[in-house]
Amino acid sequence: MIVKHGMNYLSVLNSARNHKLAPPLAVLRRQQFLIRVLGVRGENIMQESKFEADADNILRAITPVFDPNRHKGQAGKVAVIGGCREYTGAPYFAAISALKIGADLSHVFCTKDAAPVIKSYSPELIVHPVLEESYSVGDRDKDHMSRRVVAEVDKWMERFDCLVVGPGLGRDPFLLDCVSEIIKQARQASIPIIIDGDGLFLVTDNLGLVSGYPLAILTPNVNEYKRLVQKVLNCEVNDQDAHGQLLSLAKQIGGVTVLRKGMSDLISDGEIVKSVSNYGSPRRCGGQGDILSGSVAVFLSWARQLISANEGNLIISPTNPTMLGCIAGSALLRKAASLAFEDRKRSTLTTDIIECLGRSLEDICPAC
Numbered sequence: 072m073i074v075k076h077g078m079n080y081l082s083v084l085n086s087a088r089n090h091k092l093a094p095p096l097a098v099l100r101r102q103q104f105l106i107r108v109l110g111v112r113g114e115n116i117m118q119e120s121k122f123e124a125d126a127d128n129i130l131r132a133i134t135p136v137f138d139p140n141r142h143k144g145q146a147g148k149v150a151v152i153g154g155c156r157e158y159t160g161a162p163y164f165a166a167i168s169a170l171k172i173g174a175d176l177s178h179v180f181c182t183k184d185a186a187p188v189i190k191s192y193s194p195e196l197i198v199h200p201v202l203e204e205s206y207s208v209g210d211r212d213k214d215h216m217s218r219r220v221v222a223e224v225d226k227w228m229e230r231f232d233c234l235v236v237g238p239g240l241g242r243d244p245f246l247l248d249c250v251s252e253i254i255k256q257a258r259q260a261s262i263p264i265i266i267d268g269d270g271l272f273l274v275t276d277n278l279g280l281v282s283g284y285p286l287a288i289l290t291p292n293v294n295e296y297k298r299l300v301q302k303v304l305n306c307e308v309n310d311q312d313a314h315g316q317l318l319s320l321a322k323q324i325g326g327v328t329v330l331r332k333g334m335s336d337l338i339s340d341g342e343i344v345k346s347v348s349n350y351g352s353p354r355r356c357g358g359q360g361d362i363l364s365g366s367v368a369v370f371l372s373w374a375r376q377l378i379s380a381n382e383g384n385l386i387i388s389p390t391n392p393t394m395l396g397c398i399a400g401s402a403l404l405r406k407a408a409s410l411a412f413e414d415r416k417r418s419t420l421t422t423d424i425i426e427c428l429g430r431s432l433e434d435i436c437p438a439c
């Protein structure tokens with residue numbers, strides 16, 4: 072088989088199959104090698120390796136060692152704002168992933184309907200049934216109700232190291248108005264915010280909510296990225312200049328960090344671009360992005376702790392904690408997805424990947 076410069080990953084896989092080079096799993100394993108050699112979009116090998124993050128070393132550097140003097144909460148307190156009548160899985164996936172990686176406390180702020188369901192998935196999560204959708208609020212009560220919802224979240228705000236806004240949030244207009252206020256409060260309190268799922272639907276039409284906030288991370292999937300590019304750059308997604316376009320997008324939103332999910336995850340804060348392309352899984356079951364948002368929340372919190380403990384002097388690069396959080400979260404999720412796929416093959420589900428998070432982190436960064 073001749074691997075030519077410019078072949079994309081699918082044509083490489085097909086060509087490998089045509090040449091009967093290897094059974095399917097071995098071909099898939101070869102995918103990682105080929106991605107590294109050719110670049111995911113057939114880009115120049117030098118260019119791709121120049122952008123590839125040193126993810127394992129970053130993971131090792133920011134994951135804290137166990138210390139008997141530390142108390143509950145110091146390894147991270149995260150909150151997920153999401154969960155409504157339709158979606159209860161997404162906020163659960165994000166919140167439980169944060170705990171499985173090593174956060175001490177994980178909260179979920181969701182609607183009243185979603186709360187008992189999410190609680191029943193796990194006793195580990197602290198679930199607040201505080202969000203309201205339009206159908207449960209009379210027109211006259213809206214102002215009063217909105218103030219109540221925002222106050223309920225705000226009284227906890229200072230305790231959180233990071234918020235994840237959007238997994239399974241839904242798109243109810245009243246609920247999204249309340250969430251806009253919650254984002255404003257978090258920003259005022261300088262709490263990092265990861266915006267995912269329906270949170271991106273909200274923010275794409277209200278960019279002022281995050282614009283210019285360096286502690287904001289947007290984690291768009293293919294649809295969400297397309298909408299962001301159209302809205303912010305007023306053009307279509309350009310895969311020929313994926314790095315340049317992502318850089319412009321992050322810059323244009325005032326230096327927020329954008330993690331563009333895909334075959335290879337691309338991350339930019341408007342200053343630099345990094346990619347994470349370690350082998351993941353060919354399964355595209357729903358919920359993997361939710362694991363990612365919960366994971367990034369934990370690693371971002373740890374990266375900020377490390378930076379403040381070292382008074383800003385880091386021996387790793389990049390030094391922006393949002394970039395570090397994204398690189399570590401992406402690398403860990405992809406490794407866990409690959410382990411889960413090895414075990415479960417076609418039946419791999421998001422819950423299987425969550426079960427592999429601990430082992431994946433242990434492989435890279437042993438607990439003792």
Ligand SMILES: NC(=O)C1=CN([C@@H]2O[C@H](COP(=O)(O)OP(=O)(O)OC[C@H]3O[C@@H](n4cnc5c(N)ncnc54)[C@H](OP(=O)(O)O)[C@@H]3O)[C@@H](O)[C@H]2O)[C@@H](O)CC1
Binds near residue numbers: 161238239
């Ligand atoms: N197990 C769970 O609980 C999981 C729950 N999940 C949760 O699902 C939510 C949506 O996330 P997703 O990833 O499906 O959004 P995406 O790919 O942009 O949309 C695909 C297509 O659907 C449409 N569309 C979507 N939402 C719509 C709405 N409310 N009302 C109307 N249209 C809507 C959309 O149309 P468009 O946006 O282009 O108008 C596009 O064509 C989000 O909260 C996520 O966290 C996931 O995390 C998976 C696991």
Ligand SMILES: Nc1ncnc2c1ncn2[C@@H]1O[C@H](COP(=O)(O)OP(=O)(O)OP(=O)(O)O)[C@@H](O)[C@H]1O
Binds near residue numbers: 291293333356359401
């Ligand atoms: N084509 C792909 N090949 C390999 N890995 C991918 C591919 N697309 C996405 N991923 C991986 O899956 C993770 C989740 O991305 P995905 O695009 O599925 O998010 P999402 O649609 O928001 O997920 P969710 O269903 O949770 O909302 C990404 O971090 C990326 O590492």
Ligand SMILES: [Mg+2]
Binds near residue numbers: 267268292360361
């Ligand atoms: Mg998603």
